[in-house]
Amino acid sequence: MIDLYTPVDIEDLSLKNRVVMPPMCQYSVRKEDGTPNDWHYTHYVSRAVGGAGLVIMEMTNVEPDGRISNNCLGFWSDEQIPAYQKIVDAVHQQGAKIGIQIAHAGRKAEDADTPVSSSAIRFNEKYKTPRALTTDEVKQMIEKFRLSVRRAVRAGFDTIELHGAHGYLIHQFHSHLTNQRDDEYGELSKFGVEVIRAAKEEMPGNMPLIMRISATEFAEDGYDLEGGVALAKQYKEAGVDLFHISAGGEGPVSPSRFPGSHAGYMIPFARRIKQAVNIPVIAVGRLDNPFLADAVIGNGDADLVAVGRGMLRDPYWALNAAVSLNKDVDIPKQYERGYL
Secondary structure, three states: OOOOOOOEEEOOEEEOOOEEEOOOOOOOOOOOOOOOOHHHHHHHHHHHHOOOOEEEEEEEEOOHHHOOOOOOOEOOOHHHHHHHHHHHHHHHHOOOEEEEEEEOOHHHOOOOOOOEEOOOOOOOOOOOOOEEOOHHHHHHHHHHHHHHHHHHHHOOOOEEEEEEOOOOHHHHHHOOOOOOOOOHHHOOOHHHHHHHHHHHHHOOOOOOEEEEEEOOOOOOOOOOHHHHHHHHHHHHHHOOOEEEEEOOOOOOOOOOOOOOOOOOOOHHHHHHHHHHHOOOEEEOOOOOOHHHHHHHHHOOOOOEEEOOHHHHHOOOHHHHHHHHOOOOOOOOHHHHHHHO
């Protein structure tokens, strides 16, 4: 039987278990820097020590004004590579694999003087009105994604994740709520597809590409789950190997569209996408109870489980969950007496 601690291979990515630390912004770099520092080193390496099979670094942006805030990570310069490589090497030394989420915040770039987006529609009254990218600028943006992926590969990451969820730039292009263009990029999936293809051209042949998508939108007139399925099919065809299934983030939440925030509330989204596209998926959504996380895998709802807030509270969540589930795992010898 397959469970949370069953190893898994996805292309050339071999994971010792199915526990994923998902990307969670730390807002901890120096203003205008964008380069990871000692905080990020400690944060990510400690989760590798703590037993996670896959650690995914937080939203890392392709240009300075593509960040949510000036305290967010970026990967727009070759000079940033060594700082990322230091984290990658240390995570590998602890027996885990590591990915990085490449992104652009688009209209949700809070500190940009003038944010950019697919169309000049602001997120809400607290945000600035963005400027619509020209057709040439869209093509340049795809190249910025390409170059960030190239740098990540050079830094030694095991996998790349593209952020196409939560109302950020790729999501802004594939949502009819935010894409009201009249050029070629008015075709909702075109930008995302071209970013995927650019990323795959920079990645080793068997390195898996992950894409995080919002399976459904929570705004009243947003796309529904079947719209998310259609989108996932297009992105799979373009080259995605693994989907990271979340939801929402595009606008005001409508009570008629929101499923609630109970434990496991997004599992049905992961299950539906997995069934529809027939490639592996990562489930999210308050899955920090070890028995629930294990059941997600055992029931075949998803192939991996992301534990976000649970790992913020407990860097050793994966080890402690294994003990609760009576699974055999390798405890670091320095900590063995704590588990006797």
